[in-house]
Amino acid sequence: QVQLVESGGGLVQPGGSLRLSCSASGFTLDYYGIGWFRQVPGKEREGVLCITRGAVSTHYLDSVKGRFTISRDNAKNTVYLQMNSLKPEDTAVYSCAAGRTCGQVFTGTCDYWGQGTQVTVSS
Numbered sequence: 001q002v003q004l005v006e007s008g009g010g011l012v013q014p015g016g017s018l019r020l021s022c023s024a025s026g027f028t029l030d031y032y033g034i035g036w037f038r039q040v041p042g043k044e045r046e047g048v049l050c051i052t053r054g055a056v057s058t059h060y061l062d063s064v065k066g067r068f069t070i071s072r073d074n075a076k077n078t079v080y081l082q083m084n085s086l087k088p089e090d091t092a093v094y095s096c097a098a099g100r101t102c103g104q105v106f107t108g109t110c111d112y113w114g115q116g117t118q119v120t121v122s123s
Helices: none
Strands: 003-007 010-012 018-025 033-039 046-051 057-059 068-073 078-083 092-099 117-121
Touching: 003 092, 018 033, 018 092, 018 117, 033 068, 033 078, 046 068, 046 078, 057 068, 078 092
Parallel strands: 010 117
Antiparallel strands: 003 018, 018 078, 033 046, 033 092, 046 057, 068 078, 092 117
């Protein structure tokens, strides 16, 4: 079965950290740019970060610069989103998606989407 599965979400206090994982099954992530998105109910989905096939990262959200980083481990067929210094406004469902390039990913032209994992930042 071809799918992307996110994990690692949960409840964390402000200032804390979480690492989300985006794991692929049924296909190889090596050939894809992988983006992380987030969405709050009632609001539009927003792109957060993307990593190219060559492991170059691109921020698409100024508010996470210096706090969130993206990395990939092709041997594990997994992409990670490290989130530090979390704030309540980071609370959202985080999803990953795979596309041929990061440019395509952030226009929503993705081949695969995950179901998402909830991140809640609250004291």
